[in-house]
Amino acid sequence: MKKELRYGYTTxxxxxxxxxxxxxxxFYDEVLKSVKIDLPIGKEIELDIFYIERKEGxxxxxxxxxxxxxxxxxxxxxxxxxxxxxxxFLITGGEGIGIVTKKGLPLQVGDYAINPVPxxxxxxxxxxxxxWGKNVKITIFAPEGKYIAKRTxxxxxGIIGGISILGTTGIVEPLSDEAYKKTIDLEISxxxxxxxxICLVFGNYGKNFTNLSSKMPLVTMGNYVGFALESAxxxxxxxxxxxxxxxxxxxxxxGIFNTYSRIADARNExxxxxxxxxxxxxxxxxxxxxxxxxxxxxxxxEGKVGKDFFENLALRIKxxxxxxxxxxxxxxxxxxxxxxxxxxxxWSDFIK
Numbered sequence: 001m002k003k004e005l006r007y008g009y010t011t012x013x014x015x016x017x018x019x020x021x022x023x024x025x026x027f028y029d030e031v032l033k034s035v036k037i038d039l040p041i042g043k044e045i046e047l048d049i050f051y052i053e054r055k056e057g058x059x060x061x062x063x064x065x066x067x068x069x070x071x072x073x074x075x076x077x078x079x080x081x082x083x084x085x086x087x088x089f090l091i092t093g094g095e096g097i098g099i100v101t102k103k104g105l106p107l108q109v110g111d112y113a114i115n116p117v118p119x120x121x122x123x124x125x126x127x128x129x130x131x132w133g134k135n136v137k138i139t140i141f142a143p144e145g146k147y148i149a150k151r152t153x154x155x156x157x158g159i160i161g162g163i164s165i166l167g168t169t170g171i172v173e174p175l176s177d178e179a180y181k182k183t184i185d186l187e188i189s190x191x192x193x194x195x196x197x198i199c200l201v202f203g204n205y206g207k208n209f210t211n212l213s214s215k216m217p218l219v220t221m222g223n224y225v226g227f228a229l230e231s232a233x234x235x236x237x238x239x240x241x242x243x244x245x246x247x248x249x250x251x252x253x254x255g256i257f258n259t260y261s262r263i264a265d266a267r268n269e270x271x272x273x274x275x276x277x278x279x280x281x282x283x284x285x286x287x288x289x290x291x292x293x294x295x296x297x298x299x300x301x302e303g304k305v306g307k308d309f310f311e312n313l314a315l316r317i318k319x320x321x322x323x324x325x326x327x328x329x330x331x332x333x334x335x336x337x338x339x340x341x342x343x344x345x346x347w348s349d350f351i352k
Contacts, residue, residue, distance in 0.1 A: 010167025096145025
């Protein structure tokens, strides 16, 4: 019998715990060995404080990153937070935290790569222990980050000099292929007892975007699009609504049914191929081929293609999915952008 895989914690959770502990020790004469924080998914966790350094007017705390049984390159590194008394509340980055140099990410060029959800977590938890009328400057840093970042996608994304502080849920789900597939299969099996229609999403962005969860069971499939569609067939599902961000969905338009970037990442090439059918200028196509993210591509083609481009793309994705399962179920598709919202869908607003 295989052991159950152990969950870990994101760099965002570690940074939050370190920041909260450092702030508390800055203003109160007490040393914390651990600290509790609330996660975006509504759970509370307690993380150990691995490192403490106290000076006049500042405290530094460090939390060791535990990725659980996930093969995460940031596993065991230390995420530090320095808390300093300040005239205004501020969260910034330091050594080993990457700096954004390209557009297309949910951060501004020049910002430290502390993503929006972790930033909100840090602010919320720090303010819980911050005395009334006081302010603090929080600096997140991770000296090992400048070396570890070379083994991540950060250089490709235009984030230089370090790692990103990430996380949308606060926890790291272990990525064993077989374990994850069994979970997907089980969820679809359970959903089939409630309905003959399901909504498939890649992850939290899809969950937060769609309102279909009020009408039918919603299943998170990760990168395993093909497997999820096959499971839907095995479980006698009649219709699947596939909802996803353009960066994942464009891969399906090219016949890619495992969207993990290390297995297949031809987003730019597929975009370029489809755009060429619309007579887009070669200069724009070259920029699309070399774009950093799909969100950047959307900026490049804004005003140069109409709504019909995305509608036809959605139809193509729908056709690819139906071909993949050899017509054993109906498929409807919705594409969205993190910055621009809804782009296209293949069904009417009214669902029986």
